[in-house]
């Protein structure tokens with residue numbers, strides 16, 4: 095069952111200076127639940143890392159409350175905290191002469207003695223973490239030989255081996271290629287479900303977060319922190335407002351962002367399905383507003399109608415032109431414009 099693991103009230107974060115205090119964000123009130131993946135989104139410099147550092151007690155809060163499992167964060171000793179929160183940072187650490195399984199084993203340090211020797215139980219926890227993340231094939235590789243995505247998974251396994259109810263991750267998808275970003279977010283989502291952990295991460299991967307996260311935190315200088323499911327934030331206009339920039343529009347139907355094009359001409363499309371959608375996309379990218387409601391002498395059949403996969407361009411006068419690909423269609427359109 096979902097429970098509020100982290101409770102934040104009137105939190106003010108920032109940096110005390112010599113004479114003045116730099117306030118990065120203030121009056122944050124929120125809760126973070128177990129069994130959920132929560133994603134923190136915000137522009138560069140808005141304070142995501144500062145918030146994560148404050149929530150992990152790496153830096154002091156300026157004022158307000160942070161409660162973890164009902165207890166104020168300042169009442170935890172460092173050792174107690176290391177059994178409650180694990181933090182996965184993105185910086186590429188220069189780890190040499192250590193295998194993945196040894197690094198993951200370091201996650202057990204809050205539980206081991208001075209020499210860090212792993213007991214049979216500790217080793218079983220490490221093995222389970224490796225299994226959960228699906229990296230058995232990497233266990234005996236040296237860490238410095240791993241790719242960014244592989245190393246990131248090892249760091250997540252280390253956090254799992256730490257057996258904390260809360261895991262924070264600072265931009266875990268930052269250096270990954272697109273399929274690896276998707277895989278990483280799906281993995282974290284799955285882990286939140288399977289292990290009932292509270293997983294909270296910062297990211298710039300907006301579209302992915304909107305598709306995968308259970309809760310979104312939008313952090314911005316004017317409105318502070320706005321929280322909700324991606325769908326509630328779509329419906330109440332928070333997302334459109336948050337990313338209201340020239341050239342970007344939030345599509346309420348798909349719940350995703352799209353780039354607004356400026357159109358210099360328009361053409362009627364006849365058809366339906368995927369080919370219709372792809373022709374429309376290609377034309378709009380090229381500054382031509384295209385859909386079935388446009389009124390124009392020139393029109394295009396998008397292929398699905400005839401079922402032979404071709405595209406037929408009907409100029410205002412003269413013979414229809416049949417082509418096989420959208421690339422050819424664009425070339426023909428240019429000729430008659």
Ligand SMILES: Nc1ncnc2c1ncn2[C@@H]1O[C@H](COP(=O)(O)OP(=O)(O)OP(=O)(O)O)[C@@H](O)[C@H]1O
Pocket residue numbers: 109116118136137138139140141142143144145
């Ligand atoms: N040690 C520090 N002392 C004073 N100000 C700092 C310090 N570290 C960061 N800042 C400032 O605090 C603000 C928030 O920085 P932070 O790194 O938290 O932003 P961020 O949202 O994580 O940015 P990014 O997306 O670029 O990583 C910025 O204005 C930054 O310049």
